[in-house]
Amino acid sequence: MEVEPLPVPAGPGALAVLPRLAGALAGRGPVAPYPADAAAPQLPRHAAAGLPDDLAVVVGTSGSTGVPKLAMLGAAALAASAHATHERLGGPGQWLLTLPAGHVAGVQVLLRGLDADTEPVATDLTGGFTPAAFAAATARLDPRHRHYTALVPTQLVRLLDDRAGAAALATFHGVLVGGAATPPTLRRRAEAAGVAVRTTYGMSETAGGCVYDGSPLTGARVRLDDDGRVHLGGATLAHGYLGRPDLTFAAFTVDADGSRWFRTDDAAHLGDDGRLHVDGRLDDVVVTGGMKVAPRLVEEAALEHVPGVREAVVVGIPDPEWGQAVSLLVVPDPAAQPLSLAEVRDLLRPHLPDHALPRRVTAAPAVPLRGPGKPDRAAVAGLFDVA
Structure with missing residues (x-):
């Protein structure tokens, strides 16, 4: 079994990879999605016998602390993430893709569509992300389904600044916002505009967001050490890093009871409401x-x-x-x-x-x-x- 690089076009062309993603989830060979306009990832050698049995998708990390790593996500972890997301949002629905599908947040939009058995709609990103393109894509969603999308805070700002964009955004049953911190002022502004915002926290190593609005999704676990460092565990956790057992050993730990944890580089605290409040990266x-x-x-x-x-x-x-x-x-x-x-x-x-x-x-x-x-x-x- 080898990992197949999978170029993913931006915009509507991204939907062409859905059959291959479905095959990866079904055990027909893992894939490593990457933006089609970028160089293919250099996949390190990893003994086929050493690959996890249910390995489905390999996604790159952001590389914020050095050389980007390749997180190995199993079909079970991806299914747990999709199921828990739909549970938190109120049920399966149709997704609008606004992000590059070569990154974990964009890939997850496609995978959630497969989980819900609904084909996503993709925003035309030919001229970059624009409120007009977002509104046009929103109009193509099937009214028989619940509607969801995932944004980064910068996109949310642009949509709220545009009348048509804000109106389209307010029609969604759930809007995930992640990738970077969502300022409280921005969240309040979105809620005042009738947007069903859910702030998310997670990373490639946790199959994307695993904490919504400060509360772990079903199957996800959070704990803080004495320095306030965040450790994430549970059903959505990656198997480790492709071809880098040394980095896997450094970042992933196992408790005496067999529970696995990912050691993040983030600091956080628990608020009076018991919700997780991320303070930022320790090295920032x-x-x-x-x-x-x-x-x-x-x-x-x-x-x-x-x-x-x-x-x-x-x-x-x-x-x-x-x-x-x-x-x-x-x-x-x-x-x-x-x-x-x-x-x-x-x-x-x-x-x-x-x-x-x-x-x-x-x-x-x-x-x-x-x-x-x-x-x-x-x-x-x-x-x-x-x-």
């Missing part, structure tokens, strides 16, 4: 003056309390006095008045401790991205003048 934490600052807390405060800010990303920039300086990138509304660093700090001072207040602020027309919807923090750092 800014250490300034010996104090730790979680970027997400500053980003959410900027979105909430600085007028005219549409998107915000915080990074740590090397600083001779503080070690790292809390540095805030904002994407402003076109009509917003520019604000000085002193004005931004004054607006945030009632809401953040002094050590978390930005020491640098810059603006850009868009946030640099890495993968579907994820901020490229290295590229963001490069936007600051550190001379």
Whole structure:
């Protein structure tokens, strides 16, 4: 048994791979989906006898902590993910694909369609993602079914900014938003527009989102260690990494009772409501003056309390006095008045401790991205003048 690279076109052409995905789930050989306009993945050698018996899909990780890895997802894990998603959303339905199907979030839209026995509809991405294309694709959904879609936060912002896009979005029975943090202000805005938002948390190693609105899906498990690091387990877990038993051993653990866990690089806490609140990646934490600052807390405060800010990303920039300086990138509304660093700090001072207040602020027309919807923090750092 060998893993077959599977090029997946963007837009409606992605639906052509549905029969091959169905075959992979049925045991007719695993596939490794990748964007058709990209180079085929270099699949490492892995002894056929050592591959998991039910291996169906191999998906690349985002590579945010180094070389991208290839997560091995079994048919049982993918089925558990699809079943649990439909259960949480209120039943099977028809899905609208808006994301590249070479990544786990897009592949999962296709796989959920197979689980529900409904053919997905794909948004035309010829000119990139646009509200007009989204609205046109929404109109092609079968009215006999419940309707679902999955977005990244940037797409949600664009749709809410467009009258036709927002109207189309409000017709869905469930809208999954993931790939990056969804600011509370954005969620409230979507809910006010009548959008049935569900924020998701997960990764390739968990067959995509396995925690919705802070609550694990049926079959998924969450625990935090003493440092607040998130560990994920349960039925949707990957078998490990293709051709990299060393990385599998480092990231996946087994309890005495046989329970398997994936050790994430994220920190989180449980709120008073018992729900999981992800604070961000452990390696994104800014250490300034010996104090730790979680970027997400500053980003959410900027979105909430600085007028005219549409998107915000915080990074740590090397600083001779503080070690790292809390540095805030904002994407402003076109009509917003520019604000000085002193004005931004004054607006945030009632809401953040002094050590978390930005020491640098810059603006850009868009946030640099890495993968579907994820901020490229290295590229963001490069936007600051550190001379």
